[in-house]
Amino acid sequence: xxxxxxxxxxxxxxxxxxxxxxxxxxxxxxxxxxxxxxxxxxxxxxxxxxxxxxxxxxxxxxxxxxxxxxxxxxxxxxxxxxxxxxxxxxxxxxxxxxxxxxxxxxxxxxxxxxxxxx
Amino acid sequence: xxxxxxxxxxxxxxxxxxxxxxxxxxxxxxxxxxxxxxxxxxxxxxxxxxxxxxxxxxxxxxxxxxxxxxxxxxxxxxxxxxxxxxxxxxxxxxxxxxxxxxxxxxxxxxxxxxxxxxxxxxxxxxxxxxxxxxxxxxxxxxxxxxxxxxxxxxxxxxxxxxxxxxxxxxxxxxxxxxxxxxxxxxxxxxxxxxxxxxxxxxxxxxxxxxxxxxxxxxxxxxxxxxxxxxxxxxxxxxxxxxxxxxxxxxxxxxxxxxxxxxxxxxx
Numbered sequence: 001x002x003x004x005x006x007x008x009x010x011x012x013x014x015x016x017x018x019x020x021x022x023x024x025x026x027x028x029x030x031x032x033x034x035x036x037x038x039x040x041x042x043x044x045x046x047x048x049x050x051x052x053x054x055x056x057x058x059x060x061x062x063x064x065x066x067x068x069x070x071x072x073x074x075x076x077x078x079x080x081x082x083x084x085x086x087x088x089x090x091x092x093x094x095x096x097x098x099x100x101x102x103x104x105x106x107x108x109x110x111x112x113x114x115x116x117x118x
Numbered sequence: 119x120x121x122x123x124x125x126x127x128x129x130x131x132x133x134x135x136x137x138x139x140x141x142x143x144x145x146x147x148x149x150x151x152x153x154x155x156x157x158x159x160x161x162x163x164x165x166x167x168x169x170x171x172x173x174x175x176x177x178x179x180x181x182x183x184x185x186x187x188x189x190x191x192x193x194x195x196x197x198x199x200x201x202x203x204x205x206x207x208x209x210x211x212x213x214x215x216x217x218x219x220x221x222x223x224x225x226x227x228x229x230x231x232x233x234x235x236x237x238x239x240x241x242x243x244x245x246x247x248x249x250x251x252x253x254x255x256x257x258x259x260x261x262x263x264x265x266x267x268x269x270x271x272x273x274x275x276x277x278x279x280x281x282x283x284x285x286x287x288x289x290x291x292x293x294x295x296x297x298x299x300x301x302x303x304x305x306x307x308x309x310x311x312x313x314x315x316x317x318x319x320x321x322x323x324x325x326x327x328x329x330x331x332x333x334x335x336x337x338x339x340x341x342x343x344x345x346x347x348x349x350x351x352x353x354x355x356x357x358x359x360x361x362x363x364x365x366x367x368x369x370x371x372x373x374x375x376x377x378x379x380x381x382x383x384x385x
Contacts, residue, residue: 032314056318067246070239074331077308077348080185081242083174089182091314106243108122 032058032091037113039063039082042104044113053117054094061088069111073102076115093117119253123260124267126243130236131265133341134162135272137196137232140298141203141225143279144291148207150218158226162233169234170241183313190313192231193306197360199228200299204292204367211374289372294342296364301344304357311350321348 035057038045042065051057063069066084073079076095082088095117104111138155145152169176169188176184203224210218244261247253284290310316326347329336339345344357 054320056314058314066249068242069246070243074347075326077346078312080312081173081177081239083177083242084246086174086177087182088177091312091318094318094320096320105126106246109119 032056034058034060036060036062039065039069039104039111041065042067042069042107042110044102044104044111047113048116049113050116050118051093051095053097056091056093059090059092061090062086063088068106070105071102072105073100073115075100076102078102079105119256120260123243123257124264127240127261127264128268129337129341130240131268132271132338134159134229134232134236135268136275136341137298138229139272139276140279140291140295141228143276143285144203144207144288144295145222145225146280147285147288147291148210148218148221150222154222154226155229158229159233161226162230163237165230165234166237166241169238170245173238173242180313183315186309186313187315189235190306190309192235193302193309196228196231197299197303197306199224199231200295201364201367203228204295204364204371207288207292208367208371208374211371287372289368292368292371293365296361296368297343299364300357300361301340301342303360304344304346304349304353307353307356308346311352316352319350319352322351322354324348 033052033055035049035051037049037059039061061071061082063082063084063086068081068083070081071078071088071090076092078090078092080088080090092115095115097117100115100117102113102115138159142152142155145154173185176188178184180187203221206218206221206224210221240261244254244257247257278284279291279294307316311318324347329339329345329347331337331340331345331347336345336347346353346357349357
């Protein structure tokens with residue numbers, strides 16, 4: 001009887017541990033400052049945004065073109081396809097103060113921009 | 119537009135091509151059939167087409183980070199498949215186990231996942247030009263050139279890895295797979311950070327001044343070993359932890375004296 005209780009306790013313990021593990025692996029759900037960029041005619045508008053240093057931000061990108069674009073930045077370690085007429089979300093930072101260029105991989109001649117961290 | 123499409127497609131094709139080459143060279147060394155390559159690539163192209171059609175839906179999953187999660191899952195799964203392949207090869211080397219049917223199946227699956235991920239991006243890119251025929255022709259030309267270069271580099275790697283000197287030391291082939299697999303794991307972690315599913319941190323170091331990620335060497339190393347100029351602590355931990363596990367298996371495979379090197383078929 002005692003052993004069974006121990007087993008149950010142990011099982012509950014494992015369950016809580018696993019649940020915690022899954023929960024902690026889920027979205028961190030913290031509130032992050034939000035910034036918005038739009039894509040028009042394969043251009044980023046605005047092409048520059050200023051964000052605070054050492055802060056994680058939520059970058060919302062609206063692709064107003066009918067064609068897909070890929071947001072890419074080596075400096076930010078970010079890469080994401082955004083289909084035509086769609087909105088997309090990319091989390092960026094925390095970052096040290098400097099300029100971080102990004103570009104649209106599908107139209108790299110025109111789709112250029114940078115994030116200025118101050 | 120033409121150079122852009124050549125480079126874009128080359129980058130995408132290269133990763134899948136290198137994986138196919140490395141696995142085909144391992145098959146060759148083990149004296150296994152390489153007939154899994156066709157179905158693996160074919161299924162990958164089919165998956166890529168399906169994924170590109172469903173990307174609108176997938177992108178919306180999990181508050182808009184579905185794309186990151188699907189890619190990260192595919193990359194992490196590829197890492198696990200490479201580990202499974204290495205473990206099966208190790209068991210075979212140690213126990214003279216002739217049952218190897220699972221190895222080609224896992225190889226085909228790993229290639230399917232790689233082709234799905236890379237093919238999807240190429241298809242979405244080409245789709246963007248589908249309404250303007252002259253543009254579509256130009257980027258398609260670029261796609262053919264880029265794919266041609268990528269596949270040629272893959273074939274070159276395959277013949278290099280099939281060289282008798284390298285085939286005699288199976289740890290080399292598996293060591294290369296270990297570097298490649300750990301890179302995939304690191305990329306998966308980066309995508310989870312991008313999706314805000316893992317905490318993001320300031321980078322541990324910055325090697326951009328030594329080797330920029332957008333240089334040719336940087337890009338090649340990104341494809342081969344997941345080179346990252348500004349990695350965070352979580353990424354580094356998974357990258358090197360994942361690498362260590364696969365390298366240990368590679369060394370054990372190399373040490374197994376009974377490893378059946380396929381001498382007759384050596385080129």
